[in-house]
Amino acid sequence: MTIDTQTLSRTLADKAGARLEMWLSICSRCGMCAEGCHYYASNPRPEHVPAFRVKPLVDLYKKRGQVDATVLETLRDVCYGTCTMCQRCTMYCPHGIGIAALVHAARGVAVAMGLTPPGLAKGLENALEFGNNLGVTEDDFLETVEWQLEELQEEMPFARAPMDKEGAEFLLTFHPRDIKFYPQNLFNYLKLYNAAGIDFTMSSKAWDSTNLGLFAGDVAKASRLAANVADTAERLKVKALITAE
Amino acid sequence: MKALGFEAPYWLGRKFSFEAMPPIKVWADCLHAGTLKLKPGFHAAPVTFQDSCNFVRNAGMYQQSRDLMSVVATDFREMHPHGNATYCCGNGGGQGLMPEYKQAKIAALKAKADCILATGAKTVVVACHNCEDGIHETCKNYELDAKVELFSAYLAEAVDLQGN
Numbered sequence: 004m005t006i007d008t009q010t011l012s013r014t015l016a017d018k019a020g021a022r023l024e025m026w027l028s029i030c031s032r033c034g035m036c037a038e039g040c041h042y043y044a045s046n047p048r049p050e051h052v053p054a055f056r057v058k059p060l061v062d063l064y065k066k067r068g069q070v071d072a073t074v075l076e077t078l079r080d081v082c083y084g085t086c087t088m089c090q091r092c093t094m095y096c097p098h099g100i101g102i103a104a105l106v107h108a109a110r111g112v113a114v115a116m117g118l119t120p121p122g123l124a125k126g127l128e129n130a131l132e133f134g135n136n137l138g139v140t141e142d143d144f145l146e147t148v149e150w151q152l153e154e155l156q157e158e159m160p161f162a163r164a165p166m167d168k169e170g171a172e173f174l175l176t177f178h179p180r181d182i183k184f185y186p187q188n189l190f191n192y193l194k195l196y197n198a199a200g201i202d203f204t205m206s207s208k209a210w211d212s213t214n215l216g217l218f219a220g221d222v223a224k225a226s227r228l229a230a231n232v233a234d235t236a237e238r239l240k241v242k243a244l245i246t247a248e
Numbered sequence: 249m250k251a252l253g254f255e256a257p258y259w260l261g262r263k264f265s266f267e268a269m270p271p272i273k274v275w276a277d278c279l280h281a282g283t284l285k286l287k288p289g290f291h292a293a294p295v296t297f298q299d300s301c302n303f304v305r306n307a308g309m310y311q312q313s314r315d316l317m318s319v320v321a322t323d324f325r326e327m328h329p330h331g332n333a334t335y336c337c338g339n340g341g342g343q344g345l346m347p348e349y350k351q352a353k354i355a356a357l358k359a360k361a362d363c364i365l366a367t368g369a370k371t372v373v374v375a376c377h378n379c380e381d382g383i384h385e386t387c388k389n390y391e392l393d394a395k396v397e398l399f400s401a402y403l404a405e406a407v408d409l410q411g412n
Contacts, residue, residue, distance in 0.1 A: 084352055125345075195403060244268050245269050
């Protein structure tokens, strides 16, 4: 792998900010965070100490991006392969260092260098093309809603599933699997919100509130996905958006 | 939740005109307002709850989740640790979409498996789709005799249609 050093330097400069620089410089490798991590609790090895996950990023900054490909491959495997970004370790850190945020920044470096894990990259592509990461079409979405509403009306005749209604209090959003693989989940959400009698709507265009850009560390694409849902919520003038479970 | 609730306003550099809300908050608010009627003690089997990093540790839905559980479950058992200190389900941060790191993920589920086993629960309620897969893999790989159920399904079963 040849390294595009210009892109790498630009990415490192983009990610550098007061918070990131402070965290990288104050981590004293005390190891208190070890107890916070389920990778370490399950399998106590030095490379499972959360502070270790910051090391590839520290190396990159120290060497101002003048590194060989193995450093970047290590960074990718450490930041994607040994962390769920659950933030538990931060509760054990005496400085409150946001290790998950640093891992996220490291993932951003991997993305810029073309090292996004293929599974995440594929889902992200779907999300940008279809508005949801499983590639469900608008027709399929509308049909699934209609089908589950009919099922629900058998036990709850007054049930409704308003679509693209302006001025509702809540906008319902889902995980795409609720539509594509487990429509029973959609049934349950409609049942709960109809039972509670809240004033809600759904959107035919923006109903997936998951964000694979966040997981990948791809802030540019994550922003586009978030904007799709946020702009819809604002256009529909809802007071609140109910996220996917 | 994390993207729209916490990160997106910074990514996009603007404040939204709406609030991003976890489903647990809406259910608990409706329960407290008396608009959502649930059958008390509907679920009798021993049950525990997986606190999700984003809904509990980040969005602070600990009390709301317990308020709902205490209505519908008669034998609720906490994991130790739980709440903000709970161990991750193991499937956050996109782990579900990175098969190349699956072995490391499964090895790291042991901490969670021990917690679930100690409760003796037969059902683990999860309020997040990532947790759903993570806990399912935990039960499968560590041979736990417990099923995984989404919070929405667990509550929807207990909806009191006469009362609503």
